[in-house]
Amino acid sequence: MRFIQTFQLYDFLDTLVSLLTAFVLGTVIGAERQYRQRSAGLRTNVLVAVGAAAFVDLANRLTGSEGSVRVIAYVVSGIGFLGAGTIMKEGMNVRGLNTAATLWASAAVGCCAGADMVAQAALLTLFVLGGNTLLRPLVNAIDRIPINEKSSEALYDVLVTVDGGAVAPVREFLLEKLEAANYPVRDTSVVHRSEEEAEITATLVSLSIEPDELDAVVASLTGLPGVRHVTWNVRALE
Known part of the structure; x- marks a missing residue:
């Protein structure tokens, strides 16, 4: 079997670290989304992060850093189509933009993990969580400000x-x-x-x-x- 000839324990453990990192960090992001009952919750964010990590890691194994860069570009555009499926327009209101953006960020976390940039993936996860939680009170405060018809567009x-x-x-x-x-x-x-x-x-x-x-x-x-x-x-x- 060719698997026996090509299997490298070090490479396997490196891939395991990448996928495990993407899984854990995707879980952290997805748990917050699941708690708020968003359409793309825990499992979706985990799968996006792990999938992105797997593609980038595979490209890195086969063709090196140049192949990883090309795959990352395809991941970015591919997640764009996935995120579009979560956006819905109801009359004058548009829903799902934040969910789509979170999926995009989860893919970025996965790409970092797949490229063996574990620390950067963890840092990005903190920023994603901050955007979805810490900024919420500020958003609510801004929304409560009455519209000034003279200055608003x-x-x-x-x-x-x-x-x-x-x-x-x-x-x-x-x-x-x-x-x-x-x-x-x-x-x-x-x-x-x-x-x-x-x-x-x-x-x-x-x-x-x-x-x-x-x-x-x-x-x-x-x-x-x-x-x-x-x-x-x-x-x-x-």
């Missing part, structure tokens, strides 16, 4: 609910008012809720706004015939 929607037969004149009046207020319109859409009711949405070009000016536009539309409800809101750029 976001998308602004003016929403008008009208009678089905009043769509055209109300839409034209809305565009005229926004143009007069120097707020260019990025897009308009009309959704017919029923034969008797429709909703007009005017999305403004992203720029800082004066809330009082949009409030004035809303007030001017309130008394128009066929207008049932008018409001405006702000949402983050995608």
Whole structure:
């Protein structure tokens, strides 16, 4: 058997250390994800780290450091496809970006372990855990800060609910008012809720706004015939 001829105990132990390192560090990262009930939890992060380590270690055994570099490049792109599967869009919200980024980082930990850079793999694991845990209070604090409409870069929607037969004149009046207020319109859409009711949405070009000016536009539309409800809101750029 060729295995008997090619087996080297030192190389085998070196591979064992690489895979064991990837397994332990992937477990540490995955445990935090599993605790928070993320879609890519303990087993996924472990498999990503161990798989990346195995590919890099195999390339290193066969072709040396040059082969490892090429394999690492393929691992980076391959994990990108895997991470894309965890990203979901629900209406205006996008979920799974942090999970995808964690998978990418787990692959980096595995690559370090496969390249026999155990200390670097452990250090990277600490940074990944810090990003997912220590920064959480800061994220929550920033999210609680009210949006300043004058300084924020976001998308602004003016929403008008009208009678089905009043769509055209109300839409034209809305565009005229926004143009007069120097707020260019990025897009308009009309959704017919029923034969008797429709909703007009005017999305403004992203720029800082004066809330009082949009409030004035809303007030001017309130008394128009066929207008049932008018409001405006702000949402983050995608």
